[in-house]
Amino acid sequence: MKYDAKVLANYDVSIAPIDDTMLMSYALFSGLHNHGMDGLSERYLGHTPIPIKDLLGSGKSMITFDRVPIDEAVKYAAEDADITLRLWMTLKPKMPSARVTTVYETLERPLVPVLSQMERHGIRVDRETLSRMSNSFAQKMAGLEAEIYELAGESFNVGSPKQLGEILFEKMGIEGGKKGKTGAYATGADVLEDLATEHELPARVLDWRQLSKLKSTYTDALQEHIDPDTGRVHTSYVQTGASTGRFASTDPNLQNIPIRTEEGSKIREALVEDPGKTLIALDYSQIELRILAHMADIPALKQAFSDGLDIHAMTASEMFDVPLDEMTPEIRRRAKAINFGVIYGISGFGLARNLRIPRGEAQAFIDRYFERFPGIRTYMDDTIAFAKKHGHVATLFGRKIHTPEIAAKGPRAGFARRAAINAPIQGTAADIIRRAMIRMPAAIAGMPCKMLLQVHDELLFEVEDKAVDDVITVARDIMESAAKPTLALDVPLVVDAGKGANWAKAH
């Protein structure tokens, strides 16, 4: 429905009320299968729809729908409408559960016009900034390539993991090359970082890879996504994109714009305000840990959030018996890794790899954590037991995430258990920001302000300069109270705000 709503909006047509079979399927069956019309048609109607490829072709010779012969277009469009109606008649009676229906009606359906608007607004991208950065990256890469060829004693494709593996582990004879399932040497960043302590070449390759990634995926690709009509980039959110309730962002993905490294975060300087306006970024502080503290009912964590303390420092203090005023960055870093690990369904192996410590040590940390916060283990055990009994887990809003592999044997069971532990936490956070987004248009109605982007725990707005502080006040209030009145969380939700001429400055 979102796609159709956007097409119709070009002709000033709006539609209400709506139903959407894709969203109905998502509310009913997230985690079980995908929710596209073609798949649903095969599953429920036993009918394979005309593939759009048959009309448009693919790749370079692909045509647009307006150039499809009318008789073919009619058959396709009529089938599309017919199947959608038949799917609706099939799925509507499958929604007897009050909770699933509530999720569909309050967290899925109302988002369609909200996301349509955001996608239509798009965000302004400064092509010149990207172009300059692209040239700079290209120069630096060329310099690195020369060094790499010199160190290797020959030229090769640095971007080919296969060729790089052969250079490192065969030609140069570096020890410790490990081949994966497919017989290729592993050359991921973890591997190269280890080698880089002893060898120049892998260190240079790591630098090259970072630049290559930034250039191809961001500075170059983003320019190609600038709409010539609007001068802006219009992402597409896939409302059913993640099983947990999060969205996916595609064409381009604006939910993975770099920020973690200094080089990378400069990309955000190219995502800019319209003249006379300002970008505002509001993000939830530690929302998943807050939800964990509430769901697992951990008094110490809840108290720390209520008191506005540094949660990772508090965890470290509790775990390692270090007073807060004697906390060191290294101890805090370890506690932070453990806190994140808990959200992901912690394992000794995973924590050991993340912290680069022996597995036994990591396991000792985890044991200690469970000792100090026994509610965490109870939450994990209860969640897995629930998943085994019901075949799904749920968010605090009642969103179901099905866990069909929870009964599997072997390594798949481990994946399923960790996913089951994570899903209610990640999913509840997703539900909360969805609620904020749904309430936002009414809250900012009349203000010279547009909501542009969502990045899982963050919303980005474009606001006329004079209204910046008012919008921050209003939008923050909507976000911080988004769980209410459905949920009475034992922890406060806190939203940090920033503003600036571009996305980097707004952070």
Added chain:
DNA sequence: CATCTCACG
């Protein structure tokens, strides 16, 4: 088209 790699929360 599968695989590897790497960007984000």
Added chain:
DNA sequence: ACGTACGTGAGATGC
């Protein structure tokens, strides 16, 4: 004994 942190999308390579 084995293989593991959760959720995503996209570009380049190579078959």
